[in-house]
Amino acid sequence: AAKAAGKNQAYVFTPRLRIEQAGRSSLTEGLRHAVARDELEVRYQPVVDLDSGEMLAVEALLRWHPVGGLVMPDRFIPVAEDTGLIIPIGAHVLQRACADARPWYERHGVAVHVNISGHQLRRPDVVDTVLEALHSSGLPGEALVLEITETALLATGRDEAAPAIAHLATLREHGIRAAIDDFGTGYSSLSYLRDLPVDIVKIDGAFTRIAAETGEEARRRRALAGAIVDLCASLDLTAVAEQVETQEEAEALRALGCPQGQGYLFGRPVPREEIDGLLDSATVASSVLRGTGGPRQ
Numbered sequence: 001a002a003k004a005a006g007k008n009q010a011y012v013f014t015p016r017l018r019i020e021q022a023g024r025s026s027l028t029e030g031l032r033h034a035v036a037r038d039e040l041e042v043r044y045q046p047v048v049d050l051d052s053g054e055m056l057a058v059e060a061l062l063r064w065h066p067v068g069g070l071v072m073p074d075r076f077i078p079v080a081e082d083t084g085l086i087i088p089i090g091a092h093v094l095q096r097a098c099a100d101a102r103p104w105y106e107r108h109g110v111a112v113h114v115n116i117s118g119h120q121l122r123r124p125d126v127v128d129t130v131l132e133a134l135h136s137s138g139l140p141g142e143a144l145v146l147e148i149t150e151t152a153l154l155a156t157g158r159d160e161a162a163p164a165i166a167h168l169a170t171l172r173e174h175g176i177r178a179a180i181d182d183f184g185t186g187y188s189s190l191s192y193l194r195d196l197p198v199d200i201v202k203i204d205g206a207f208t209r210i211a212a213e214t215g216e217e218a219r220r221r222r223a224l225a226g227a228i229v230d231l232c233a234s235l236d237l238t239a240v241a242e243q244v245e246t247q248e249e250a251e252a253l254r255a256l257g258c259p260q261g262q263g264y265l266f267g268r269p270v271p272r273e274e275i276d277g278l279l280d281s282a283t284v285a286s287s288v289l290r291g292t293g294g295p296r297q
């Protein structure tokens with residue numbers, strides 16, 4: 001038995017290692033063709049006014065459908081970043097999202113948020129890429145928000161952060177707004193918010209989770225969430241709470257004075273047509289407040 005087990009080990013470990021390596025290189029290979037093969041889908045998740053439930057914006061969230069599968073962005077975005085494929089993929093998302101959002105903005109004033117990675121933002125051609133997406137779609141700059149994580153903006157150190165910050169500043173001159181994504185997970189220095197060219201702060205879901213809990217520890221953490229909300233207000237930054245899943249969380253966030261929220265309570269990331277449907281129905285405000293999000297997707 002020991003001999004068999006020893007033999008098996010070779011089979012257990014070697015192929016798994018190969019599969020993981022193949023996994024990554026076949027992901028890369030597949031991603032290389034994803035745009036041309038039309039395998040990338042942009043879904044949209046509502047961002048709502050926490051008081052009225054009204055949809056104010058949508059966030060574009062990428063899905064990859066290779067033959068016979070669905071791959072989530074947490075899996076393929078890092079590969080796309082490492083291989084440089086994030087550049088054509090990111091440009092594609094911008095084009096798609098701006099084109100989809102134009103009627104939403106024109107008819108309902110609904111803006112679109114697009115995630116961009118640090119690699120994209122550091123490149124000098126990012127300004128042209130973004131302006132081209134606006135130009136070809138006819139979407140005004142005011143309707144576009146670029147989301148960038150604080151780690152992507154700051155973790156690389158001053159020399160690399162400087163161009164990214166400069167590019168954001170240039171884009172803001174065209175009316176485009178910028179959001180810090182997943183705020184509170186990275187450097188968490190409240191003071192730098194004052195110095196960055198941003199308009200919106202998306203507060204990480206960790207702070208939404210604690211907002212409805214009870215107990216002394218929760219009370220302290222809720223105080224921190226409240227401090228972030230207050231700081232945003234005093235700096236004229238719009239706070240958006242991420243990952244709001246329950247009515248209790250929405251109420252706790254409202255009580256802290258957080259103006260906007262996003263999460264499964266209000267709506268899942270859905271295909272473009274479903275946003276059309278939501279916006280056309282007069283009951284959107286009450287339905288999102290009641291939390292009629294569909295199955296997770």
Ligand code: C2E
Nearest residue numbers: 061062072073074077093115116117243244245262263264
């Ligand atoms: P993110 O920008 O922070 O996006 C929010 C994530 O939270 C999304 O995951 C969304 O589906 C999820 N979410 C929304 N509401 C809830 C909720 O109530 N509860 C929970 N547990 N989760 C919720 P998703 O779509 O898997 O995207 C993951 C990340 O991938 C994004 O995080 C973003 O960093 C990145 N990403 C997605 N699309 C793109 C893209 O086009 N370009 C780039 N560079 N990154 C992207």
Ligand code: MG
Nearest residue numbers: 059115147181
């Ligand atoms: Mg985001």
Ligand code: MG
Nearest residue numbers: 181182202242
């Ligand atoms: Mg986020």
Ligand code: MG
Nearest residue numbers: 149181182242
């Ligand atoms: Mg995230």
